[in-house]
Amino acid sequence: MAGEQSKAAATVWRNARLATLAEAAPGLGVVEKGSIAARDGRIVFAGAEADMPQHFIEGAAIVDCEGRWITPGLIDCHTHLVHAGNRANEFEMRLAGATYEEVARAGGGIVSSVKALRSASEDELVAQSLPRLDALIAEGVTTVEVKSGYGLDLENETKSLRAARQLAEKRPVSIRTTFLGAHALPAEANGDKDAYIRLVAGPMLEAIAAEGLADAVDGFCEGIAFSPEQMARVFDAAKAKGLPVKLHADQLSNLGGAALAARYGALSADHLEYTDEAGAAAMAKAGTVAVILPGAYYFIRETQKPPVDLFRRAGVKMAVATDNNPGTSPLTSLLLTMNMAATLFAMTVEECIAGTTREAARALGLLAETGTLEAGKWADLAIWDVGSPAELVYRMGFNPLHARIWRGI
Numbered sequence: 001m002a003g004e005q006s007k008a009a010a011t012v013w014r015n016a017r018l019a020t021l022a023e024a025a026p027g028l029g030v031v032e033k034g035s036i037a038a039r040d041g042r043i044v045f046a047g048a049e050a051d052m053p054q055h056f057i058e059g060a061a062i063v064d065c066e067g068r069w070i071t072p073g074l075i076d077c078h079t080h081l082v083h084a085g086n087r088a089n090e091f092e093m094r095l096a097g098a099t100y101e102e103v104a105r106a107g108g109g110i111v112s113s114v115k116a117l118r119s120a121s122e123d124e125l126v127a128q129s130l131p132r133l134d135a136l137i138a139e140g141v142t143t144v145e146v147k148s149g150y151g152l153d154l155e156n157e158t159k160s161l162r163a164a165r166q167l168a169e170k171r172p173v174s175i176r177t178t179f180l181g182a183h184a185l186p187a188e189a190n191g192d193k194d195a196y197i198r199l200v201a202g203p204m205l206e207a208i209a210a211e212g213l214a215d216a217v218d219g220f221c222e223g224i225a226f227s228p229e230q231m232a233r234v235f236d237a238a239k240a241k242g243l244p245v246k247l248h249a250d251q252l253s254n255l256g257g258a259a260l261a262a263r264y265g266a267l268s269a270d271h272l273e274y275t276d277e278a279g280a281a282a283m284a285k286a287g288t289v290a291v292i293l294p295g296a297y298y299f300i301r302e303t304q305k306p307p308v309d310l311f312r313r314a315g316v317k318m319a320v321a322t323d324n325n326p327g328t329s330p331l332t333s334l335l336l337t338m339n340m341a342a343t344l345f346a347m348t349v350e351e352c353i354a355g356t357t358r359e360a361a362r363a364l365g366l367l368a369e370t371g372t373l374e375a376g377k378w379a380d381l382a383i384w385d386v387g388s389p390a391e392l393v394y395r396m397g398f399n400p401l402h403a404r405i406w407r408g409i
């Protein structure tokens with residue numbers, strides 16, 4: 001142990017103001033005269049500069065932050081970032097009066113993105129997705145969740161997930177992959193949802209789990225997608241493979257998706273515009289995180305807001321994410337997403353920042369590794385040119401990132 005203790009930290013960031021987001025601390029866990037030491041990609045110290053043991057400083061590279069704020073690296077815990085093409089044409093249709101559901105029923109919607117994805121190679125998918133990932137990274141994002149769900153057959157779902165895994169080799173970022181086979185019904189299923197669900201929960205999940213391509217399993221529980229009973233079959237199969245689950249729940253109507261997710265101990269239930277009190281209570285009991293997605297709400301001009309106050313009162317933890325996707329949220333700014341969560345849903349600054357750090361980590365089952373500035377976690381940091389954390393939420397379309405550190409570098 002003595003040898004271990006005397007090893008110098010690789011880097012020390014000093015003269016900083018920290019928003020540690022540590023759960024034990026009140027509010028944002030602010031440390032006014034703070035410093036952070038990291039070694040081998042992990043935080044070994046985060047706290048008051050005066051309390052940092054001398055042995056972390058000796059021999060370390062010292063970075064003077066000149067009073068800047070440091071938060072945990074941001075986490076986008078819900079994206080469909082790997083997709084092909086875009087749906088600007090449908091956007092124009094909707095501007096002319098069509099609803100999202102009407103566009104979907106007219107053969108547009110998710111199914112049109114499926115066509116585009118199927119005709120793209122894995123490398124093309126990576127190339128198309130990298131600019132979106134780079135936009136997130138430029139705002140201090142260090143972990144991104146990426147869902148499949150535009151392939152809808154084994155070959156194309158695995159292609160999507162492999163493309164997502166490739167992104168982590170091309171950029172300094174942690175990628176978590178989610179198998180979303182139960183996103184929409186592909187044309188070749190001829191309307192037979194049950195048969196398609198048998199494929200998803202059977203051979204597709206089998207092969208994806210065997211190849212280790214998914215960190216979690218998700219589904220779209222909605223009238224235009226799959227019923228709670230169908231989703232339960234997918235979740236049973238996921239559980240049998242030891243994979244955690246999450247759910248697109250109660251986005252356009254209340255089918256009891258939040259309660260279903262809770263019943264399966266889901267990491268998160270996402271969207272939740274139509275979630276009721278029973279759903280919120282079930283989520284609180286199960287520790288299922290509510291992932292709030294203001295980009296989709298804004299873009300489809302939804303009017304029903306997610307019941308943020310109900311979640312607060314029930315003690316449901318809330319994360320905030322972009323939902324980056326070509327149909328309902330072509331959004332690649334997590335900072336703007338925070339502003340939307342505050343402006344549209346009256347989430348507080350503290351909730352917005354916690355929602356893109358600590359609670360986003362929780363929604364991915366990664367809270368032991370990232371999401372707060374605490375010893376033992378990955379040294380994922382965002383260093384900001386702001387005078388107060390509120391500025392991160394307040395601005396629209398301005399990026400005050402000074403530096404971004406992923407795993408200590």
Ligand code: DI6
Pocket residue numbers: 109110113183219220248251296323325326327328
């Ligand atoms: N809900 C959404 O908002 C996205 N997927 C989902 O389940 C929409 C995806 C798309 O329209 O392409």
Ligand code: FE
Pocket residue numbers: 078079080248323325
């Ligand atoms: Fe989504």
